Amino acid sequence: MTRGNGSARGGTPPDGDPLVRASDLRIDLGGTTILDGVSLDVDTGTFVGLIGPNGAGKTTLLRALNGALTPALGRVEVAGERIDRLGSKAASRLVATVPQDTSVSFDFDARETVRMGRTPHLSRFGGWSDEDSAAVERAMERTDVTGLADRAVTGLSGGERQRVLIARALAQATPLLLLDEPTASLDINHQVRTLELVSELVAEGKTAVAAIHDLNLAAHYCDELVLLSGGGVVAAGPPAEVLTEANLEGAFDANAVVSRHPVTGSVYVTALPETRAGDAEGRVHVVGGGGTAARHLYLLSAAGYDVSVGALNEGDTDTETARSLGVDAVTVPPFSSVDSAARDAVADRIERADCVVVADVEVGRGNLANLRAAADADSLVLVEERPFAERNYAGTEGERAYERLRARGTVVSAGDVLAAVTAAVEGEATDATSEERTEAREASQSDSSAT
Numbered sequence: 001m002t003r004g005n006g007s008a009r010g011g012t013p014p015d016g017d018p019l020v021r022a023s024d025l026r027i028d029l030g031g032t033t034i035l036d037g038v039s040l041d042v043d044t045g046t047f048v049g050l051i052g053p054n055g056a057g058k059t060t061l062l063r064a065l066n067g068a069l070t071p072a073l074g075r076v077e078v079a080g081e082r083i084d085r086l087g088s089k090a091a092s093r094l095v096a097t098v099p100q101d102t103s104v105s106f107d108f109d110a111r112e113t114v115r116m117g118r119t120p121h122l123s124r125f126g127g128w129s130d131e132d133s134a135a136v137e138r139a140m141e142r143t144d145v146t147g148l149a150d151r152a153v154t155g156l157s158g159g160e161r162q163r164v165l166i167a168r169a170l171a172q173a174t175p176l177l178l179l180d181e182p183t184a185s186l187d188i189n190h191q192v193r194t195l196e197l198v199s200e201l202v203a204e205g206k207t208a209v210a211a212i213h214d215l216n217l218a219a220h221y222c223d224e225l226v227l228l229s230g231g232g233v234v235a236a237g238p239p240a241e242v243l244t245e246a247n248l249e250g251a252f253d254a255n256a257v258v259s260r261h262p263v264t265g266s267v268y269v270t271a272l273p274e275t276r277a278g279d280a281e282g283r284v285h286v287v288g289g290g291g292t293a294a295r296h297l298y299l300l301s302a303a304g305y306d307v308s309v310g311a312l313n314e315g316d317t318d319t320e321t322a323r324s325l326g327v328d329a330v331t332v333p334p335f336s337s338v339d340s341a342a343r344d345a346v347a348d349r350i351e352r353a354d355c356v357v358v359a360d361v362e363v364g365r366g367n368l369a370n371l372r373a374a375a376d377a378d379s380l381v382l383v384e385e386r387p388f389a390e391r392n393y394a395g396t397e398g399e400r401a402y403e404r405l406r407a408r409g410t411v412v413s414a415g416d417v418l419a420a421v422t423a424a425v426e427g428e429a430t431d432a433t434s435e436e437r438t439e440a441r442e443a444s445q446s447d448s449s450a451t
């Protein structure tokens with residue numbers, strides 16, 4: 001992107017330039033360098049999320065972007081203007097900030113607080129126009145604080161006060177909106193409503209930069225993320241490029257699994273608790289799919305078992321979980337059925353396993369090969385969250401295969417899998433006799449060869 005030479009007119013950057021350009025910033029506070037070598041371009045009409053661990057410098061960067069802090073090196077331009085060289089009124093027409101700390105010392109009511117947002121637009125004589133009043137009422141409606149208008153802000157809850165301060169920033173009608181932890185004190189409904197509102201404003205042409213701790217909200221709502229850590233930018237770009245397991249481990253020192261949210265499709269981060277690898281010994285193969293195996297893969301791996309899973313389709317959430325846990329996954333391409341190579345690979349895993357777990361899978365054609373293969377297991381644990389009798393698989397091949405497994409496996413609920421596997425691996429018998437196992441295996445083999 002080339003740099004323009006012209007200066008801003010009415011909050012618009014010179015042609016083709018980003019609205020915000022921070023170049024090679026170094027920021028020192030209290031004699032310590034907090035950020036160094038930080039550069040950031042934010043195009044008009046984008047919603048950028050600043051993420052990073054506590055103390056990474058998100059607030060510090062926002063304060064540099066609004067001109068409250070002057071960098072030791074580098075510069076911040078908003079709409080082509082050096083923000084630290086503008087007078088406060090001119091800067092306040094370009095940038096509105098919703099601070100992290102919403103405590104206020106003044107005893108205004110909510111409407112008066114929102115009206116403060118209009119100050120940079122008032123004439124020298126303080127004339128108050130219909131447009132100013134309309135901007136205040138509109139900002140209060142959009143942040144759902146009209147009902148609080150006459151309440152003293154000091155008497156509002158933290159979340160209510162935060163929404164009033166967002167309204168004040170909206171009333172300021174600036175091209176750039178900076179928000180420091182805008183959802184920190186909000187209930188789940190107002191978290192979503194606030195970020196939906198920011199998204200709407202961005203769709204209408206505003207530009208927003210927000211420090212957001214909740215990585216999943218950030219991934220869902222922001223166009224781009226900037227990951228700060230160790231005094232600099234570790235990664236920047238679309239959420240899927242920034243929220244990788246390697247980046248999260250490097251920046252947060254956290255063990256996290258990155259997948260897609262099953263409902264929204266957004267990148268989804270699950271932080272896993274710090275687990276010391278358990279000392280369980282043995283091999284466990286899991287049959288799953290569609291997320292049914294994920295929890296078992298995690299718990300069995302954490303317990304110390306050598307875990308394999310499959311066959312799964314590439315792209316299945318269980319495949320992604322297996323990959324991030326380092327679990328051996330037998331896979332086939334998306335939407336493909338289990339081919340002979342995968343069948344052999346699964347048979348090999350099952351033969352070597354001390355126990356096979358069949359997750360609460362859909363019993364149907366997609367899993368038929370896996371269910372039949374599981375019949376060869378010496379020790380079998382079946383997970384049933386819904387009673388089998390309530391499922392309507394009457395007469396299908398899947399049901400026949402599954403019934404054979406049931407005849408010889410231990411049926412448990414999802415929470416009991418680890419205990420059942422441990423009992424099985426340590427040699428405590430499943431509730432089927434060896435005679436039943438042999439019969440089931442023979443029936444399974446004759447069934448397989450018939451199809």
Ligand SMILES: Nc1ncnc2c1ncn2[C@@H]1O[C@H](COP(=O)(O)OP(=O)(O)OP(=O)(O)O)[C@@H](O)[C@H]1O
Binds near residue numbers: 029030211
């Ligand atoms: N006035 C100051 N003097 C010295 N150090 C400061 C000052 N203000 C902030 N810091 C330090 O700068 C670092 C960055 O702080 P900052 O508040 O920007 O981080 P943050 O990423 O917003 O953190 P959090 O997620 O906890 O809100 C911290 O180590 C903080 O202690």
